[in-house]
Amino acid sequence: xPKDHEWKTFAEWTKQxxxxxxxxxxxxxxxxxxxxxxxLSAARDLLSxxxxxxxxxxxxxxxxxxxxxxxxxxxxxxSSNFVALRRLIHKELTGNSxxxxxxxxxxESRLLIDKVLANPDEFLDSxxxxxxxxxxxxxxxxxxxxxxxxxxVLSERVMNxxxxxSQPGAWAVDILPWLRHLPSWLPGTGFKRMAAQWSxxxxxxVEGPYDWALENQDSPDLIRPNFVSTILSNSVDPLPQDExxxxxxxxxxxxxxxxDTTVAAISSFFLAMALFPEVQSAAxxxxxxxxxxxxxxxxxxxxxxxxxxxxMRETLRxxxxxxxxxxxxxxxxxxxxxxxxPAGSIVMVNIWSILRDPVVFPDPLEFRPERFLNDTxxxxxxxxxxxxxxxxxxxxxxxxxxxxxxxxxxxxRCTISNATDRQGHAIGKDVEYRTGTISHPKPxxxxxxxxxRSLGV
Numbered sequence: 001x002p003k004d005h006e007w008k009t010f011a012e013w014t015k016q017x018x019x020x021x022x023x024x025x026x027x028x029x030x031x032x033x034x035x036x037x038x039x040l041s042a043a044r045d046l047l048s049x050x051x052x053x054x055x056x057x058x059x060x061x062x063x064x065x066x067x068x069x070x071x072x073x074x075x076x077x078x079s080s081n082f083v084a085l086r087r088l089i090h091k092e093l094t095g096n097s098x099x100x101x102x103x104x105x106x107x108e109s110r111l112l113i114d115k116v117l118a119n120p121d122e123f124l125d126s127x128x129x130x131x132x133x134x135x136x137x138x139x140x141x142x143x144x145x146x147x148x149x150x151x152x153v154l155s156e157r158v159m160n161x162x163x164x165x166s167q168p169g170a171w172a173v174d175i176l177p178w179l180r181h182l183p184s185w186l187p188g189t190g191f192k193r194m195a196a197q198w199s200x201x202x203x204x205x206v207e208g209p210y211d212w213a214l215e216n217q218d219s220p221d222l223i224r225p226n227f228v229s230t231i232l233s234n235s236v237d238p239l240p241q242d243e244x245x246x247x248x249x250x251x252x253x254x255x256x257x258x259x260d261t262t263v264a265a266i267s268s269f270f271l272a273m274a275l276f277p278e279v280q281s282a283a284x285x286x287x288x289x290x291x292x293x294x295x296x297x298x299x300x301x302x303x304x305x306x307x308x309x310x311x312m313r314e315t316l317r318x319x320x321x322x323x324x325x326x327x328x329x330x331x332x333x334x335x336x337x338x339x340x341x342p343a344g345s346i347v348m349v350n351i352w353s354i355l356r357d358p359v360v361f362p363d364p365l366e367f368r369p370e371r372f373l374n375d376t377x378x379x380x381x382x383x384x385x386x387x388x389x390x391x392x393x394x395x396x397x398x399x400x401x402x403x404x405x406x407x408x409x410x411x412x413r414c415t416i417s418n419a420t421d422r423q424g425h426a427i428g429k430d431v432e433y434r435t436g437t438i439s440h441p442k443p444x445x446x447x448x449x450x451x452x453r454s455l456g457v
Contacts, residue, residue, distance in 0.1 A: 063165035112127065322351060
């Protein structure tokens, strides 16, 4: 198994070994069958059309059992508990329920750009604060401190731990589960000490803001509306223990699922604008035509900003935040296109290669938002970034709203240019991203200055 940037190796495998137009590659590691899907049609055939078979998760001992992420929705096996968690989140984050959070998104996006313009060299830290602050307010009603917030600092460490712990093929204990029973003093068992440290951090992130929310329901410090308060107000008092546990892990899943992916996506946006100034100029021209001088974009303007919407879509496609998504697992034997897929197979989708298919996306290394204008196929393919079937992200529309308003506000107020790496070398268009379940651009710098139009805003 490749140890870094697995999606690139998998793309080469599907070109060399894939059957039926690069659809499927089979690999076996110490008896564990792994299927890599290299096309959208194969992913939908199995993970959506046969979701009854392919909606569970494989046993990830490092991330799930040793670190504790198995109780969150992302890694939880498909079960009645998973369905209940998903239903709880989906109900609050879809349809008209979303509009009550619009003002929050807008306020936080303006704070983000204020910070970016005040301290351009720290723009990545400001993006992290924005993403964490939005999701903490929405989930728990908690207002973050402007610097070094206790929950934000800890959650960032935990999300880094999740990205490392859930990386496919990175941990021998995922393939040989019996390794978890070895004493931690034996050579080669450093993973146990690492997992113990990550587990403590994870538990603090799960329980810390949740306990704060419960203790502050009657406090003026609590910001409403928020997810926890909404569920509590619709439930009997006191909440039964099983429902308290469900709410604990639903809120933790919402918090964990929203923060780091938003950071990665908005960081990609800033990088793309620095590398493709013509795109930035076109998006700013649209904003200037639609938004009156003296006013910043609002989410209600979104239908009238189609090119800015395409910038958001292209940001998601250009370098997807989850290049392989999260692995699925087959729960019984299956046959697909005359191939036998054994029960217990790990099934992974190479989203990165799907979103670089030159048939759908000519010149895929280029950042071209116009490819989404009136092209329903491009829109449809890019939706794969949010997963498949019963495991698709229940907070899609919330995530898009958060990302769109941050992008629109940045374009309205900033000019972004001159992307360089930490050594000051110019970054090319085939940019490097970090290995991990959630993939971020490698650290970069860019020049960020206020736009003349926005100086008086």
